Amino acid sequence: MLGHKRFAAKWVDFLWIAFLIALAFLPPIDEIHKQLILFAFIIVQLLESRLIAWEPNRGRVYSVLLKIALSTLLLNHTGGETAINSSYYPIYYLPVITAALEFGPIATLLWTALASAAYCSLLIPALSEFQLTSDAITLLAVRVIFLFLAGVLVNRFAVENRRQVQKYQELSATLEETNRQLQRAEAEARRAERLAALGQMSAGLAHEIRNPLGVIKGSAEILAQKLHSAQPLTAELAGYISSEVNRLNGLVARFLDFARPQQLQLRPVQLPQIIDRALEAVEHQLPAARVKVERDYAGNTPELQADPQLCEQIFVNLILNAFQAMAELPPGREAVLRLSVAPQSMNGAPGVSVLVEDTGPGVPAEFREQIFNPFFTSKKDGVGLGLAIVAKIVDDHRGSIRLESNSASGARFHVFLPTSPAALKSSDAVSVAGEKIP
Numbered sequence: 140m141l142g143h144k145r146f147a148a149k150w151v152d153f154l155w156i157a158f159l160i161a162l163a164f165l166p167p168i169d170e171i172h173k174q175l176i177l178f179a180f181i182i183v184q185l186l187e188s189r190l191i192a193w194e195p196n197r198g199r200v201y202s203v204l205l206k207i208a209l210s211t212l213l214l215n216h217t218g219g220e221t222a223i224n225s226s227y228y229p230i231y232y233l234p235v236i237t238a239a240l241e242f243g244p245i246a247t248l249l250w251t252a253l254a255s256a257a258y259c260s261l262l263i264p265a266l267s268e269f270q271l272t273s274d275a276i277t278l279l280a281v282r283v284i285f286l287f288l289a290g291v292l293v294n295r296f297a298v299e300n301r302r303q304v305q306k307y308q309e310l311s312a313t314l315e316e317t318n319r320q321l322q323r324a325e326a327e328a329r330r331a332e333r334l335a336a337l338g339q340m341s342a343g344l345a346h347e348i349r350n351p352l353g354v355i356k357g358s359a360e361i362l363a364q365k366l367h368s369a370q371p372l373t374a375e376l377a378g379y380i381s382s383e384v385n386r387l388n389g390l391v392a393r394f395l396d397f398a399r400p401q402q403l404q405l406r407p408v409q410l411p412q413i414i415d416r417a418l419e420a421v422e423h424q425l426p427a428a429r430v431k432v433e434r435d436y437a438g439n440t441p442e443l444q445a446d447p448q449l450c451e452q453i454f455v456n457l458i459l460n461a462f463q464a465m466a467e468l469p470p471g472r473e474a475v476l477r478l479s480v481a482p483q484s485m486n487g488a489p490g491v492s493v494l495v496e497d498t499g500p501g502v503p504a505e506f507r508e509q510i511f512n513p514f515f516t517s518k519k520d521g522v523g524l525g526l527a528i529v530a531k532i533v534d535d536h537r538g539s540i541r542l543e544s545n546s547a548s549g550a551r552f553h554v555f556l557p558t559s560p561a562a563l564k565s566s567d568a569v570s571v572a573g574e575k576i577p
Contacts, residue, residue, distance in 0.1 A: 155184045163178075172212075173213065176216065183202065187202045207234045210231045210234060221265050221269070228258065236293050247290045247291065259279065259283070359381040359384065403449065405446060409443075411480050413454065417453075429468075430474045440481065441490075442558070443557075444558065445556060450532070457529065461499065464501075468498070490555055492553065492555050495551070497551075498549040502550050538555050539555045540552060
C-alpha cells in the first residue's frame, strides 16, 4: 500500500512538472525571468510534500505563501506595464487549490482572499496611467469570484475526502480490535476444550488411583504396627510408604479440586478482609520475617457476592507464590509484597481490582503465556496446579486474572472480580491472559 501511495505521488508531481514546462515553452520564450519563476514553481511543487511532512503546520503556510509570491512575480514579468492583464493570471489557482487541499473552509477563504489581494495589487501601478472602466472592474471581479469558487469547490471535496479517510481509519481500527477479540475468543475456546478433556481425564485417573492408594496405605500402616518392635528397619520403610501415599493422596485431591465443577457458595464479602486472612494463613505456613507487606486498600471498595473460601484460596496461592519467589532473593535486596484493592469496572460490570505484586525475580518472558496452564511449573517440587486452580476459581466468578508485563521487577498479578458473577454474561467473561490486554 505504501508503494502504491509513492507511485501515485510521483504521477501527480510528474503532471505538475509537465504542465509547468509547457507554460515555460509558451511565448514569450525568450523571457528568462518567466523560465526561472516557473522553474521555482517546479522546485516548490516537488519539495512541498517533504516540507509539509517535516513541518506539518508551518510547511503548509510556507507552501501557499511561496506560490502566491511566485504567481505575483510571474504576472509582473509577463504582463509588461499592465501586469494584471497577463494571460498567466490563472496561475493564482495553484496557491488557492493548495490551500483548499491543506486547510479547512475558513482558512481556504482567507488564503483565497490573500491571493486575490495579491492579484488586485498588480492594478495599482496601472492606475497612474490608465483609467479603470466598468468593463475592467467586471472582468476583475469575475476573475476574483472564480478564484473563490475554485477554492470552495476543491475544499469541499478535500474536506469530504478527509472525513471519509478518517471514517475508514476508525472502521479499520474497529475491525482490528474485533479481530483481536475474535482471536482471543478462539484461543480461549480451544483452551477451554483442552481443559475440559484434561479435567475429565484427571477426574477419572484420580478416582482410579485413589482406591489402590488406600489399600497400599492401610497395608503399610498394619505392616508398621506388626513389625515396629521386631524389625525396626522394615517398620521405618513401611512408614516411608505411608508418608508417600499421603503425599500422593494430597496430589490426587488437588487433581480432583481442579477437575470437578465448583459449586459457588455466594455470600456478601469484603475482599480486603479475605486478603488479610489469606496473608495470615500464608505467614503461618511459610514465615517470612524479611518480607515487608505494603497494603493500599481503597475506602470505597464495594461488597462482592462471592464464595469466601474459594476467594481466600485465590490469594493464598498468589501470596504463597510471592513469598516463595522472594525467599530466593540475595541478602542485600529488599523483599516487598504490595497488596492493592480498588473499585473498577470491566466490560460494563462493576467490581473490585486487586494487585498482588512482589519484588522477586519475576516470571521469565518465555513462561508468561503458560503459567496458568495446568501442570506447568518452573519449581523443582511443584505440580503446576496452583495458578491453574486460581484461574479456574476466578473464571467461575466471571472475573479475570492476568500477569502484567509492565512491572519493573518481580511479578504483578491483576485480579478482577465483579460485584456479582451474574453481572457478566458468560460470553463477556474475561478469561486468563499471560499478558496485559490493551
